[in-house]
Amino acid sequence: VQLQASGGGLVQAGGSLRLSCAASGRTFGHGYVVAWFRQAPGKEREFVAAIKWSGGHSYYGESVKGRFTISKDNAKSTVSLQMNSLKPEDTAVYYCAADRALIQSSIRGSSHYDYWGQGTLVTVSS
Numbered sequence: 001v002q003l004q005a006s007g008g009g010l011v012q013a014g015g016s017l018r019l020s021c022a023a024s025g026r027t028f029g030h031g032y033v034v035a036w037f038r039q040a041p042g043k044e045r046e047f048v049a050a051i052k053w054s055g056g057h058s059y060y061g062e063s064v065k066g067r068f069t070i071s072k073d074n075a076k077s078t079v080s081l082q083m084n085s086l087k088p089e090d091t092a093v094y095y096c097a098a099d100r101a102l103i104q105s106s107i108r109g110s111s112h113y114d115y116w117g118q119g120t121l122v123t124v125s126s
Helices: none
Strands: 002-006 009-012 017-024 032-039 046-052 058-060 068-073 078-083 092-100 120-125
Touching (some): 017 032, 017 092, 017 120, 032 078, 046 068, 046 078, 058 068
Parallel strands (some): 009 120
Antiparallel strands (some): 017 078, 046 058, 092 120
16 A cells, blocks of 8 residues: 655644545555654654554554544545644654554554655644
8 A cells, every 4th residue: 555645834833734644556444553653853753643444543642642633534545633732842754654453552663564655744833
């Protein structure tokens, strides 16, 4: 499956952005987990959020809990990340990732995902 991330941009602190991750080649389906990770300059890749395609259970990193919401559109085979109350420390390249049959303990680990989008830059100015 190929992933296409979009929606990044420049926003002021306190603002909102919505990222999208679209699947092509193969649609998301039973067993897939779709996640967002981010990587700021000089830092390690960080788990942001994930959603199970079957059932829609979602997971969030501690730094974004309560501000970001992950959702899916079954018909369009897309996953969105609504980011509210953005902070300068949210500035990073955001990547969507996907894989199948991940056990729960693996969902937050970037090394467990085989499919990655190209990344989209989010810049939050203070």
